[in-house]
Amino acid sequence: MGRAAAARRLAAAAAYGGGGLSVLGASFYGLLRAEATLARRTIGTTDTRVPDSTGWYGRGRPGPAIKIALLGDSSASGYGVGTVEETPGAWLGSGVAERADRRVHLREFAVVGAQSSHLAIQVDAALLLDPDVAVILIGANDVTHSVLPAASVRHLSEAVRRLREADVAVVVGTCPDLGTISPIPIPLRQVARVWSRRLAAAQTIATVEAGGRTVSLGSILGPEFAAAPALLFGPDQFHPSAAGYEALARLLVPSVLSALGMGEAEEDTPR
Secondary structure: OOHHHHHHHHHHHHHHOOOOHHHHOHHHHHHHHHHHHHHHHHHOOOOOOOOOOOEEEOOOOOOOOEEEEEEEOHHHHOOOOOOHHHOHHHHHHHHHHHHHOOOEEEEEOOOOOOOHHHHHHHHHHHHHHOOOEEEEEOOHHHHHOOOOHHHHHHHHHHHHHHHHHOOOEEEEEOOOOHHHOOOOOOOHHHHHHHHHHHHHHHHHHHHHHOOOEEEOHHHHHHHHHHHOHHHHEOOOOOOEOHHHHHHHHHHHHHHHHHHOOOOOHHHOOOO
């Protein structure tokens, strides 16, 4: 089955309450569970505090301020860096402020280790901010914790739907290509690659159908991370480095601007 067809079935399973396991097969799912255990053991966990990127960006630029809510997992919070300036939220806030020539107030709601099922709590908090746009980065922990893809997509779709109903623009950075993660042993790394890519494609289908737009982080950044792991991955070889987070955030900026109606004319309507 092609990736597009598999992704469509995953999205449909999410929409209609199916489990989604048949799309990948029970043996495939069993392999992923083994891969997840090995990867988590190799990467490890830590209680290191992550800098909070919540704040104002674009000092001296005119208002009213653009309000951005940043939701998701460690890739949104900037796990592994030491200063606020190195976080993806800071790169995102600064980039939007510069391109839009407006002040930006970014509020971070992302939590290290979050899965798609945790988005509901983050959306509850974000809606109190009344943001103009919400940026969501989610999916990697669903793969490494063997969450059924249809369940992951269903939680994301519900989060996007709630935000759009509140007139909040939504940009989702889809699941990264976990086939670039060296702590995941071969051949199980290929299992992670297939699973994460299909999840990302299903996330795109579900997000667009719920009224948001997506950026395919795996398709665009995956080859770059694979080609320069020493530069773009952090010490644990799982999370991005400061340079990796910068690349991720810069990739999101044009879509955030387009979601706000401030991008190039041909980008205002998502494909």
